[in-house]
Amino acid sequence: MSSVRNISVKVKQGTLIGQESNLPSGNPYYSFKGVPYAVPPIGELRFQSPKPLEKFPESILDCSKEGNKSFHRDPFSSDIVGSEDCLFLNVYTPKLKSDRPLPVMVWVHGGAFLMGSGDSDFYLPVYLLEEDVVVVTLNYRLGMFGFLYAPDADVPGNAGLKDQLLALKWVKENINQFNGDPNNVTLFGQSAGSASIHLHLLSQNSKKYFHKVICQSGTSNMEWVMQNIPRYKTRRLAQLMGFESESEADIVKFLRETNETIDIFKHLIATLTPDERRRGLPMPFKPVVEAESSDAIVTKPPLEAAKEPNAIDIPVMMGYTSEEGITMLVNACRKLDELDQDLARMIPRSVDLDPNDPLCLVVADEMRKFYFNGEKVTMKKVKELCNLMTDYHFGIGIHAAAEIHARYQHKSPLYFYRFSYSGKLNLFKKWFNFTQLKGACHGDELFYLFKTGFEDAIPEEESADFKMIKNMCRMWANFAKYGNPTPDSDSKLPCKWTPVKPTTNGxxxxxxxxxxxxxxxxxxxxxxxxxxxxxxxxxxxxKHFLQPKL
Structure with a gap:
């Protein structure tokens, strides 16, 4: 490996000093980390839409390391990390000059709208850069900082989604300076990042800034995406921090002025409703349907927007992993008796039954017969429980989203996948300690698209893992380049990927x-x-699979 060399690029806000490094192949690439794309959302700007940054704080900005992560509780250490001043992005390009500008892929990280970042400890895109694409990763506000809702106090919600949109606007304005094509941008992400992308796909204010999308294990109609009774959550958070008022403006003033950010995190889970706790959905602050405005993103229920005929006219890739539910098993296995005695908690909220309706017990009995052969839920039934968790949290939603797309969006080709590969890089399955299960955990596909700091070694060239990395990155990059993951011009891929056939209502x-x-x-x-x-x-x-209760 050669020594790191500094490199400068001028953008509209100032000059960036990045670094030249080497890809696994030995070819160079250029990274510009910790680029601020918004005014720090602190003080009076807490909970507000992000403000574009007109000028960098210094005329020449050192971009050798990442900026702050958004405030969140680190899922590995349980420590509270990050800062409110977190609106930074990272640009990676394999070439600063070429005959034609390169396709751009903008990554939105997952983490339940509550944790994570776009940093290189998890998302170093060297495998994708080998395929001649520019990659941008970004941070956005999480938890109550990104998704508090108090419309009477001029807090319309979805600030975190608006952060993502402002980053896309920055890309549109500046990516040509990194040899990226602003007219060929693919938005891609996983889990909550993927659900965010699906919301942008359905948004009039967002869709002009990208030309293709890849949704990995997340669509806007999934059970866990949209916030339930958001005004209650705002009021409840203030109450838990010792402030009572009938005035939403006073509540927001209190929450905006408090410096007890650590205290906020102590109380987040306590804002959940009893039903959310029972169902195991510990995600209190999330997207909401907001009022129309110049920067509004979600102005109608996502399902309603998805059914507007031919509202989508760009290529879409969508898919999930075979064992998504592994990620929920650790918590579920701690309380198997509780789950066994109340299997009705796993009936989706979108099924049109009141939780107190006796018919819920009938459905729960049908679920027990179907998934568990009529037997108790025990550790011997972990595979069956994983299937139920996969379907409840992901499978039902993504299958419905695919069918809605095929029935209503005939101008938009849809490429659908299921990732079931299990190799040495299926790190989530390893970390959750469910390696006895076949297939891929929620998030396992990420390690075949990005290099992570948890694995130093690159897989050997003849290994199955290396071949999977090459095949995945080639298909993802082809989609970014051509809107087709397996174009006729590419003979190196093992299979022709055909899109889902458009379907008429009959x-x-x-x-x-x-x-x-x-x-x-x-x-x-x-x-x-x-x-x-x-x-x-x-x-x-x-009455129909595509008519969930909203």
Whole structure:
């Protein structure tokens, strides 16, 4: 590896000093980390829409290391880390000059709208850079700082989504200076980042800033995405911190002026409703439907927006991992008896049944028969419980999103995948200690797209993991370049990935998808038996799978 060399790039806000480093292949790449894209959202700007930064604080900015992460509780150490002054992005480019500008991929990290960052400890995009694309990663406000809602006090919500949008505007304005093409931007992300992207895809104010999207394990209609009774959460947080008022303006003034940011984190989980606690959805502050405004993003229920015919006219890639539910198993296995005695808590809120309706016990009994062969939920049934968790938190929502897209968005090709590959880089499955289960945990595909600081060694070239990295990054980069992950011009990929067929209302929906495993191949209707079970539940209580209770 050669020594690091400084490199400068001028953008509209000033001059950046980045670094030249080496890719795994030995080729150079250039990184510019910790680039501020907004005025720090502190003081009076807490909870407000982000303000564009007109000029860097210094005319020449050192971009050799990342900026602050957003305030959050680190899931590995449980420490509270980060800062409110967190609106930074990172730009990585494999070439500062070429005959044509390169496609741009903008990454939005996941983390339940509550934790995480776009930093290189998790998301170093060297594998993608080998495919000749520019990659931008970013931080946005999390938790109550990004998603507090108090419309009577001029806090319309979704500040974190608006941070993401402002970063996209910065990319539009400046990415040409890094040899990126501002007219070929792909927005991609995972989990809560993916759900955010799906909301941007449905937003009139956002969609002009990107040209393709990749949604990995998250769509806006999933059970955990939209905030439930958001005004209650705002009021409850203030109460828990010792402040009572009937005035939303007074509550926001108190929350804006408090310096007890550590104290805020102590109380976040306590703002959850009893129903949210029962269902295991510990995500109090999330996106909301907001009033129309010049920077509003979610102005109608996502399901309603997704059903507007041909509102989407750009290519979409969407998919999930085979064992998403592993990520929920650690907590579930701590209280198996509680879960076994109240299986009705796993009936989606979108099924049109009141939680107190006796029919919930009927559905719970049907779930027990289907998933657990009528038996108790014990450690012997971990695989079956994982299937239920996968379907409840992810599978039902993403299958419905794919069908809605196929039925209503005929101008937009949809490429669907299921990632079931299990290799040495399936790090989440290892960390959660469920390596006995086949397939891929929620987030396991990330380590075949990004290099992480947790794994120093690059897989050997002849290994299955290395081949998976090459295949995944090539398909993702092809999609960014051409809107097609396996174009006819690329003969190096093992399979032709065909899009989902547009479906008219009278036709039965067929989900054509790419199975990404040791063998990569096309197939139809992933996890079909389980999805058919839920189709029947929704048919019985909602009249149709695509009519969830909002």
């Amino acid at each position: 036709e039965q929906f067929v989900l054509d998808y790419l199975e990404i495993d040791h063998t990569i191949k096309m197939d139809k209707n992933p996890d079909d038996e389980r999805i058919q079970f839920w189709r029947e539940v929704y048919r019985k209580y909602n």
